[in-house]
Amino acid sequence: MTPMEMADPAWRTIAQPLVVKVLVALGGVGLIALELWWFLGRHGEAASAAAESGMQTVRITVQGGYSPARVRLRAGQPVRLVFHRLDPSACVAKVVVPDLQRSLDLPLDAEVSLDLPPLAPGRYPFHCGMAMVRGELEVVNN
Ligand SMILES: [Cu+2]
Secondary structure (H helix, E strand, O other): OOHHHHOOOOOOOOOOOHHHHHHHHHHHHHHHHHHHHHHHOOOOOOEEOEEEOOEEEEEEEEEOEEEOOEEEEEOOOOEEEEEEEOOOOHHHOEEEEHHHOEEEEOOOOOEEEEEEOOOOOEEEEEEEOOOOOEEEEEEEOO
16 A cells, blocks of 8 residues: 555545536526526516606506516606615615606605606616616617
8 A cells, every 4th residue: 555545535536427527517508697697687577657648657566576677668758756665775775867867865665756757668677776776667669
């Protein structure tokens, strides 16, 4: 016996077959893709606004996320977003529409409105104060 074989190593490398290495790598890539989809992807169909006396009104419930998180609006017509926050987390106590330089504090268990001017077609993301919880306004021509 050589001294190397007599030593009791604290750890040793166990060779794995190539197929195991490939499967573990693919699993990791899959989890990363799932995470990107979860945080950055689009979920579900966009909800359309109800028209109330020339104002497009959308009620958005804040509970874990925004529901609906995607809102379809018509271009060239003023918009009222009515937020109803049920989520006690301070994370969602504020909503920001960065492209419109607008933000609104959301008191717990109350409805508050964010009025927006008529918008040009495009996508306007909105999110919580830390941009962890996200939604999007989709403004389209009639
Ligand atoms: Cu947040």
